[in-house]
Amino acid sequence: MADPVDFSTPDPTVRELLATHSNLSLDVRSGLMLDGVPLQAIADAVGTPCWVMSAETLRRRAAILLNAMKDAGLSISAHFAVKANDHLAVLEILARAGMGADVVSGGELLRARKAGIPASKIVFSGVGKTDAELRLAIEEGVSQINVESAEELEVLSGVAASLGSEIAVALRVNPDVDARTHAKITTGVAGNKFGIPYEEALDLYREAHALPGVKAVGYAVHIGSQILTMEPYRDAYRRVAELVRDTRAAGLPVSVVDCGGGIGINYRDEGAASPNAWAGAIRSELGDLDVRLAIEPGRWIAAPAGVLLASVVLRKAVRGGYPFIILDAAMNDLLRPALYEAWHGILPLSAHDAMLAPETASIVGPVCESGDTFAKTRELPPLQRGARVALLDTGAYGAVMSSTYNARPFAAQVLVDGGTWTVIRERQSIEYLWAHDIVPASVST
Template identity: 45%
Template sequence: MDHFLYRDGALFAEDVPVSEIAASVGTPFYCYSTATLTRHFRLFDEALEPLDHLVCFAMKSNSNQAILKTLAELGAGMDVVSGGEYARAKAAGVPGDKIVFSGVGKTATEMRAALEGGIRQFNVESEPEMELLNAVALSMGVVAPVAIRINPDVDARTHAKIATGKSENKFGIPIARARKVYARAASLPGLEVTGIDVHIGSQLTELEPFEQAYKKVAELTEALRDEGHEIRRLDLGGGLGIPYTRSNEAPPLPSEYGDLIKRTLGHLGCEVEIEPGRLISGNAGIMVSAVIYVKNGEGRDFLIVDGAMNDLVRPSMYDAHHDIIPVKEPEPGTAQAPIDIVGPVCESGDTFAKQRHMPPLVSGDLVAFRSAGAYGAVMSSEYNSRPLIPEVLVNGDQFAVIRPRPTFDEMISRDNIPEWLL
């Protein structure tokens, strides 16, 4: 469910007409709904009751300061995967004891910054990382809290580029080596082992892969405890999918996911952390674009919009589907025809949809790309020297620009000309 609905023939974001935002900020732009963000976070939070738990928002899905602050005020922690994301979380007012640091390539500089600023735990992904973190912590005279990410060799049944739990993926330590690695971690004076971390992939649309992974986590927890390790926290990652189409997708509900966690892990008495990103922010955002031209081609027609692959790369990168709807609601019974929806970037890959059935549209009409709140703005770029597009947050009947569109002069001013060219 989201809060982008037609009302009196026009698409609204909560209580604000989307066309009103377009007139104010120009197109293309991202628009997020506070009500949707709030609802989706609370669904996860309630799904884990009465377990001792923390819902850590996966910032890689959307790291705008206003989004982070909205979620932090609801009680969310943050899952970060870089020093920049850590800095963003802190700037949004998230305390260090609510920040989990994941990622396979943490540097000594990033480790040091997190230890100085406060951290709930590092999710350690390899033995070399574990050794480096120990050395950094000892050099600072502190102890680093860690959970070790295990790779359970479970097929998440998702897109190959976002699967993370198979043995051939770069993430985590093979579960067969876990006991040896935990023994080494326990011997390192700069580390405090707090628990186990697992994350098998993104956009999962069924619960069975989670169940396979969590049963392995339960077995490992009991084995490690038998060997004297204090396992008090289980970080179960994120990955629950969202419906990108309005028809045939029906991913599990957060309540069903929560029931699975309680059934497979609840008996262990551990604190539970989860790291949802897409399910909180995905359907909470749309990208709005304007039609530039309708072009008649040889055997097919093209709807050329002012949004492009640099603004929303998921269709080009993952062949991802986004529902695309007119901002002005078509009259009932309006005929639709297949058309390719493309952007202005000089690559054939700049294609959002092929032979998508759409009602008649003309230059200047607005369209909305649904479910664009996750991995949209955060993956955007200035390719073709196209400015990053604005982000807008709606709250009831008000809206605010939470990231402005830079001018060409601002973009160019970031370049420096060396002395020999002056």
């Protein structure tokens, strides 16, 4: 499991977490710094909870990933998974770094276009594209649509034909390969809702060649997220390579293989997956197929670029047990711990707090759900009322999954770049929560 509930090793210390997060440092006076910018200063000015993203980390990690592919001799198109972080500033930074976009909705498609990503560098994935979304993708001229089922292929053919257009299509194959990740983020085993069963893919590819409005160009595969070892990738790519050869043997052309994404990071002490190893797996299994290759990374690029700042509202004593440290951030801000039992590092913003001897405590939010818990029995420096903390590695699947549950407004968002910081999304006002509510006259009279 990528996000296990129980661990056999001690929690990483403050020093160990800093050592594995090169964009963070601890200054004796200014406290925790992100790219040399004091996070206390941001919290003072903007308040908490507050998301903070590092532009330099986004650029650096995109470059590392792209260079790994280049060093492996791969000519590959990289499409950032917009579902990981859809802020326009993030998308524009990555577009300028050479990334396209992998989108799974019409809204994500339009966001990517707004950020300046050309339609020719956008791939449209997802299991439930509506007719309107398919029309939008065709009219925008996206690079390809990754089709997830025979039913979707039929609908897409009808939509494209009605527009007098033809759209490139890759069939997403479910290779029935266990990604060895959390059950809720695995996508490539039989029984998942994703993809076309491997045994049916060639017949459907043959059918696609006979349908109007679509041009079958190849296959796509995506087996999950937070993948830390290369064996699942190799197994999946080996099956796809076999499918490509069988398809060509049947007299059908194949020019594209979309390798998906899912490469994992080091949240705790599990170790991060290596982009070079991933590139090696792609090269060894798919490098001799003479196809255009694509990847769809998201988490590996964005997660380490972000932190969530929060303040301690209360320290609640528990007789005979460990204290609860109640933050002003909650599961409506950062859902991953409640949804996946995900582990996120937590560091005090104060250098003084960071140097204190650790205690065992549970870190929770104020939402009226028992699942509103960030950490159970975590070893942390003792945190008192008013102390501030940073929850680490929240740049992916953090702000983008937020809600306004319990009438809690969306938190502010900040971008650190070149030694300065800028608010890139204002904190939502309480009044905005009901600004678009409509009370019928029959209710108020």
